[in-house]
Amino acid sequence: MQNKVYTLITGSSEGLGKAFAIECAKRNMNLILVALPGPELYALAALLKANYPVEIICIGKDLCRDESCTELYAEVTALNLQVNMLINNAGIGSTMLFKDGSPVFYEKQIRLNVLVTTMITRMFLPLLQRHACSYILNVGSLASFFYLPKKQVYGATKSFVYSFSKSLREELRNSNVQVSVLCPGGINTNPAITLMNKTGNCISRLSVMNPEEVASIALNGLLHGREVIIPGRLNNFFMLLDKLLPVFIKKILTGITMKTIDSNRLNRYLVPAVTTAPVAVPHYSPN
Amino acid sequence: MKVLVTGATGYVGHNLALTLAQNGNDVHVLVRNPRSAFIPQHPLIKVFAGDITKMETILPAIINCEVVYHTAALVQFCSIKPINFYDINVEGTRNMLNAALHSGVNKFVFTSTAGVLGPSLNKEMSEDDPRIIGFNNDYDLSKFLAEKLVKEYAELGLHTVIATSTKVFGPGIETHQLSVNSVIRRFIAGQVSFCPSPFGFISNYVFIDDLVNGHLLAAAKGRKGEKYIIGGENFSYKDFFEKLRTVSGQKGIIVPMSKTVAGIYGSWHFIQHRLMGKDPFINSKAVTQIYCNKAFTPAKAIGELGYIITPFTTALQKTIHSLKIEMYAKQSLYPDYRVQ
DSSP: OOSOEEEEEESOSSHHHHHHHHHHHHTTOEEEEEEOSSHHHHHHHHHHHHHSSOOEEEEEOOTTSTTHHHHHHHHHHHTTOEEEEEEEOOOOOOOSOGGGSOHHHHHHHHIIIIIIHHHHHHHHHHHHHTSSSEEEEEEOOGGGTSOOTTOHHHHHHHHHHHHHHHHHHHHTTTSSEEEEEEOOOOBOOSHHHHHHHHTSOHHHHHHOBOHHHHHHHHHHHHHTTOSEEOOSHHHHHHHHHHHHSOHHHHHHHHHHHHHTOOHHHHHGGGOOOOOOOOSSOOOOOOO | OEEEEEOTTSHHHHHHHHHHHHTTOEEEEEESOTTOTTSOOOTTEEEEEOOTTOHHHHHHHHTTOSEEEEOOOOOOSOOSOTHHHIIIIIIHHHHHHHHHHHTTOSEEEEEEEGGGTOOOOSSOBOTTOOOSSOOOSHHHHHHHHHHHHHHHHHHTTOEEEEEEEOEEESSSOOOOTTSHHHHHHHHHTTOEEEEESSTTOEEEEEEHHHHHHHHHHHHHHOOTTEEEEEOOEEEEHHHHHHHHHHHHOOOOEEEEEOHHHHHHHHHHHHHHHHHTTOOOSOOHHHHHTTSSOBOBOOHHHHHHHOOOOOOHHHHHHHHHHHHHHHHHHHHHHOTTOOOO
């Protein structure tokens, strides 16, 4: 049996997962990075290896496939790796009207956010229980507390993660496994979302956080045994308001917040290059 | 050879246009204000009034040009209208690329910033390393989106090359207030210098002449769709001020400034300017960006382009010399002149 212990992070090539990987590497933790196979994953692993004295194992895997969780578990056990921390970060977010999403998309979203989180936790629990002190961090969302339009399925999947984590925590109360759930607000996970957040309304601009801030707060919270981790002062304030304000005011507020997310205006900056010639080329004769 | 330089009234574009003209090229410069005091003066430089956000004004300037150096951008730490960053830096670049693709330009060199690569960890970063933090300001994000476009146009057939600049210093026109030049100027004028504390954060400093030369090399030898860091040596803030002391022969007064204090200063500046209806040039987030490592390696440019770094001491001597001349000139013209 290897002496080294590893932290397994799913969805670790971009956004919050990547920030978790960097934050863990900074704390000299060995990592198993699970993400879609691609250059991003291997580039991140190479960068972390070059900068910190940590072991990094890359497992390129599309967790949306049926057999992927079983394969992942088989690969980790075949390598005889010891896991003492599991960060269930992989997930798909969305902000759109229910009718605008395809059934295939929702199936994928529910599969990844709900099923994969459950399966991986179940499979890796025996491995985690072998250690004197182990941790599970599930990534939920503030959307599991606020019933926002355009976040129906996403919010519901995160409510599952929230209930699942809190219940499992109670069940494992007297064991060596510590379960926490992270409920972040908006995060600048990738350039397109960052652009939307930056040019969005005042509330989203002020409350949005960068992934590295969230990862650091989340890891501290996890290691201190916090049950629910809500990063950011403003997000905590929203939670307080949620307890204090009457229902009808909350409904007005959430309506305003979601309405002002105008993605159309921003899409123009993300339009890929096209070959159309510039209009009205004047025939120019030098002097 | 006929070339087009955008942003010629800016620090990099100004020096680049002059060098190109001195090398015997016919240089077109596209400027918004043809009467600007910052327009480079040379017989081979031809001024075109226009704006990169207006396609029809680009076309007269770009016709028959073999190389385009697109250095124009909104370079600021923050703006009350963040959308400006995207309109100028992304859409403006899109216009330039589109015009270049359809007017038979051979090479398109895009000036970018190391801010797109972001802060570094323990080791210096290279072109292909992933970003380690999210984007925390509109300028860096707009340049990232512009770079993405530049790479896409390479796939459409335009020979584009990205020249990534690190912290630039050296003789030239002053365009913003938190530049390395302004730090050097304060130091040699005997004023108090504020240094981010702890002093150990590492940055990369590129000499303006090297950056200009890097642009020329990128146009001559850069591979299509590639990005090259045109950088210099990496130093901690402590080493930077040590070298500044040695070269200038002045002791200088250096006051450490913690991240918290800088953040408060940034907020104060931002609020003050907002209340007065002016565009603030920094805010709390922008100020705290100097509290991280930004070490880069120009190894790719050295290996592929034959890029050479001027030794830091030599570069600093030249910079101090030119800053002193500039200061004496201003002092003799305006006896009350004080370094701002």
